[in-house]
Amino acid sequence: MTVSYTDLASRPLLTQPIYEAGRPIEVVAREFGLNPSDVIKLASNENPLGPSPLGLAAAHKALESLHLYPDSGCTFLRERLGKMWNLPPNQFVVGNGSNEVMLLLAQAFLRPGDEVIFGSQAFVVYKLATTLFGATPVEVPMPGYRHNLKAMRQAVTDRTRILFLASPNNPTGGVDEPSEIVALAESLPDHVIFCLDEAYAEFLDKTADLLPLLRSGRKVVITRTFSKVYGLAGLRIGYLVGSAEVCGLLNRVRQPFNVNLVALAAAQAALDDTEFLKRTLKVNAEGLVQLATGFQKLGFEYIDGRANFLAVKVPGADAVFNRLQRQGIIIRPLRGYGMTDWLRVTVGTPAQNTRLLTALAG
Ligand SMILES: Cc1ncc(COP(=O)(O)O)c(C=O)c1O
Known part of the structure; x- marks a missing residue:
């Protein structure tokens, strides 16, 4: 073959960055020999309370x-x-x-x-x-x-x-x-x-x-x-x-x-689930405080935020990301955004936040 698919592809596609999604629970569980129910995903800013x-x-x-x-x-x-x-x-x-x-x-x-x-x-x-x-x-x-x-x-x-x-x-x-x-x-x-x-x-x-x-x-x-x-x-x-x-x-x-x-x-x-919306906002607001307080105690710099996640600077972020995965905690490294040594963590339930902070401390 003298002409490859790449030769035929639209030119912009060849420099197209690839979206790196948060790693799925089942995939991480299989890779590290964990029980999926023991794995928590704080990598994609999903709602820790589940669906409405x-x-x-x-x-x-x-x-x-x-x-x-x-x-x-x-x-x-x-x-x-x-x-x-x-x-x-x-x-x-x-x-x-x-x-x-x-x-x-x-x-x-x-x-x-x-x-x-x-x-x-x-x-x-x-x-x-x-x-x-x-x-x-x-x-x-x-x-x-x-x-x-x-x-x-x-x-x-x-x-x-x-x-x-x-x-x-x-x-x-x-x-x-x-x-x-x-x-x-x-x-x-x-x-x-x-x-x-x-x-x-x-x-x-x-x-x-x-x-x-x-x-x-x-x-x-x-x-x-x-x-x-x-x-x-x-x-x-x-x-x-x-x-x-x-x-x-x-x-x-x-x-x-x-x-x-x-x-x-x-x-x-x-859209009509106002009770769930209220509960989500409350859990998130408390979770933001819990995580921010935890990061301060650990001496980690973080960006003050109001969404359902925080970006936190952790020395050796990539290694920490891998270590946490082995412990069943999925978060997001931000190297791809040019933020070396930064991780993004989704606000979880109080128990998930505690587990994350404990793992980060280790
Ligand atoms: C800033 C921002 N915009 C848009 C989206 C896309 O959300 P979705 O395609 O799930 O509606 C996301 C998802 O993480 C986001 O963080």
Whole structure:
């Protein structure tokens, strides 16, 4: 053979970074000869309380209809979201995780030569989505692992198409001041789409209110997920809020049945699960304090955060990651984000947090 698949592949694909997911419990258990029920995963910012009970019950019920295609238009969920956001249903696009809606955005708007702005330690999917469509990532340095919104604004050129910002940011956990986020969105020229990634927004007391800008016709979109506070990461469902025009364009890119029937039913029910939401927020707030106090006692630097995880600096982080895996604790090394010696740990139950801190001390 003289022509390989690699020769034939689209050029951007060859430099495409690879997403490194948190390692699954069963895989780690098999690798280290552990009982899966003894392994805890604090690696992917999942909900340690499990799925929303209302979501789970709806998922069980939906299983009886597995012979049917899902509602391609996600009608009821978009109507429910419309009530929640006080917007018409045609201003939502539901995706296979918020990850997918970000990819739809990239697919719809990015071409080679376009530029996409995000922080140097921003969620890696922004870079993946950018390079996949041949656009150029513009990574703005994050001093002290915090966004520099001013520098992000200054990075805008005529070629900028999208600016991604997550608050709280993953993997650092840092939160930007809501008023500064609004000011940034307001300051952008008309050819730039501002994508505010609110995967962890439910954990905050106060979020940036971009709806006035959205209503006034500014190019802002917001993404949310059911993977975190609602505990439905395994079902893969998230959504984008934007103008009817942008949603219409994304619907042309979207596969007809991109969101499965079980996910749709569970997500809709989970939105009403206020008791679970409250419990999740309480356990998380207490867990953040428990972990932060533990890190202080161990003398580890950490980034103050409000989401359901913390980034912590631990000497020999890679070796610690491996040692903890052998002990049945899965966390996330951040070397891939250029944060050597940093680990990201998800807030667990009180018992899981204690187990993690004890293992880190050893
Ligand atoms: C900042 C941020 N955005 C988006 C996502 C994607 O979430 P999902 O695709 O599960 O909705 C994540 C997942 O970890 C995240 O941390």
